[in-house]
Amino acid sequence: MHWITTAAALAALTATAAWLGPGGAAAEPPAAPVAGPDPAAADYPVDCGPYGITVTDHLTVDLDGDGVAETVAAVHCDAGAGTPPHGLYLLTAPARGENAPRVALTLVDPAEGMTLENLAARGGTVSVRLLGYSSPDVPRSAPDQRRDVSWEWTDGTLALRAAPPPGSY
Template identity: 60%
Template sequence: MQLPAGHGTSDLPHTRSGARHWLITALALAAVTAAAALVQPSGATATQEGPSGGPDPARASYPVDCGPLGVVVADRVEADLDADGRAETVAVVHCDAGSGTPPHGVYVLAHPTEEDGAPRVAETLVDPGERMTVDGLGIDGGTISARLLGYSAPEVPRCCPDMRRDVSWAWQDGRLELTVAPAPNSV
């Protein structure tokens, strides 16, 4: 159908929206949103912070000497590593240097011994004194994995690590055991 000159499609009765149209649209969207919130794919799980989650790494005190600078939690993962029914938190931390690449520390945090206490460092996996940075912290089936980046000599610029090693820790015989992957480009 061709419209007479001077008339646009907004002049047609079926193209104008009114309050009733917007109310019906809003109700339909609300119904779809509510249905989506109730329906989950099979096998979907969610965890909430609280007693069943790992300790909050922001509340922990780390054995890191940052002088007047604060400590930054750069990464974290949670899992029940020792199968005691309570998740531990693995936290990657470094000093808040503002620039450069400060070395990282990797710590396993356990729940506090007192109800309102701070989480406690149960184990140090990577000490900042080793002068490494951590990339790609992950956890799969209770095995912690990370890529450690380091420097072969003091002359290597701190922006550009020239050493890399993939490592993992798994709970064995009551403690976390380190496994080091072969060096890149090794036979």
């Protein structure tokens, strides 16, 4: 009988606490996601000749914590076949009186011949895996080099941080 009385008292106390809730606490609704610059509207510094540019991946993030979202966009020439190199760009809001987002920073230049995968952001850091080629003889469809890199917002700028090359540790 003692155990039944103790269990009933504990259940009543738990139910009362759940019903009353914590005093003075109020749940705030989660902040609405902030839209960053439209990557499809940007004018990228890439010469694709007769081909257009394709945005292959993008993400919106407030890198500097100022409440204004930036967009990081991965693009390449729309060559129709093969594996064209990517460019990775940081986009900011259009300048006053303009409609297109501004390319504020080139993170990866297509001239470097890299392709990209695993674009991600967390807090003030953007990360990506770079895929490359050890020589011109390596087929463009089979990159034989890879390196994970990130850019971290530090002291008012994005600082590049490269992970050690695979197999070097």
